[in-house]
Amino acid sequence: MTPDPIWGPVSGRRLGVLISGRGSNLQALIDAVADGRLDAVIGVVISNRDDATGLERARRAGIDAICLSHRGWPSRDDYDRALARELQQRGVDVVCLAGFMRVLGPEIIEAFSNRIINIHPSLLPSFPGVDAQRQAFEHGVKVAGVTVHLVTTELDGGPIILQRVVPVLDTDTVDVLSARILAEEHQAYVEALRILLEEPWTIEGRRFVRLANVGGASGVRPPAGN
Numbered sequence: 623m624t625p626d627p628i629w630g631p632v633s634g635r636r637l638g639v640l641i642s643g644r645g646s647n648l649q650a651l652i653d654a655v656a657d658g659r660l661d662a663v664i665g666v667v668i669s670n671r672d673d674a675t676g677l678e679r680a681r682r683a684g685i686d687a688i689c690l691s692h693r694g695w696p697s698r699d700d701y702d703r704a705l706a707r708e709l710q711q712r713g714v715d716v717v718c719l720a721g722f723m724r725v726l727g728p729e730i731i732e733a734f735s736n737r738i739i740n741i742h743p744s745l746l747p748s749f750p751g752v753d754a755q756r757q758a759f760e761h762g763v764k765v766a767g768v769t770v771h772l773v774t775t776e777l778d779g780g781p782i783i784l785q786r787v788v789p790v791l792d793t794d795t796v797d798v799l800s801a802r803i804l805a806e807e808h809q810a811y812v813e814a815l816r817i818l819l820e821e822p823w824t825i826e827g828r829r830f831v832r833l834a835n836v837g838g839a840s841g842v843r844p845p846a847g848n
């Protein structure tokens with residue numbers, strides 16, 4: 623599939639948000655759409671767990687919210703294909719991972735090439751994987767942060783759209799640091815989506831390049847699948 627560029631003057635792009643739990647980043651997206659900071663529509667929220675509180679947040683906001691359990695499928699690819707189908711059936715343009723505790727494989731990554739984004743609570747490539755805030759705290763770094771990136775088959779390794787730095791204080795505990803990072807996540811996710819949907823950009827190697835910063839978009843074509 624070679625979709626048209628995701629960025630541009632098209633209004634109301636459809637987001638599909640994948641969650642597994644609390645859903646505070648989902649809430650940040652719901653709020654940003656509701657108050658007009660983000661020109662998009664949340665077309666569906668999908669959780670792999672039926673007890674995810676994020677499902678309730680979505681339903682309260684009148685958003686189609688479903689559970690698609692990862693259990694009982696013959697293979698990981700079968701689950702990914704089913705996920706992709708649910709998203710495609712609802713006309714989703716961009717898939718937002720927001721605390722979705724499953725690694726996505728090529729079946730869905732290729733179906734939404736350069737259109738899946740993730741938020742991770744560290745300055746990648748430091749501290750990929752689970753419990754990133756604790757990893758950073760225990761390592762003793764003086765700055766932690768947030769990364770929003772495109773999703774590829776490399777775990778927490780796709781092109782970085784934006785990063786935000788969060789200080790680590792001597793008085794911090796893991797919980798205090800995590801809360802400071804989370805507050806920054808909520809801003810960063812909205813900003814990254816705005817960039818993705820509204821600004822011209824391209825991928826060079828593993829770099830996400832904002833064309834406005836390098837002399838504008840004129841004459842530059844987005845990569846296939848953008």
Ligand code: GRF
Binds near residue numbers: 645722741
């Ligand atoms: C966030 O810290 C996010 O960065 C990570 O998972 C957590 C999800 O939190 N990928 P929430 O469900 O959005 O509150």
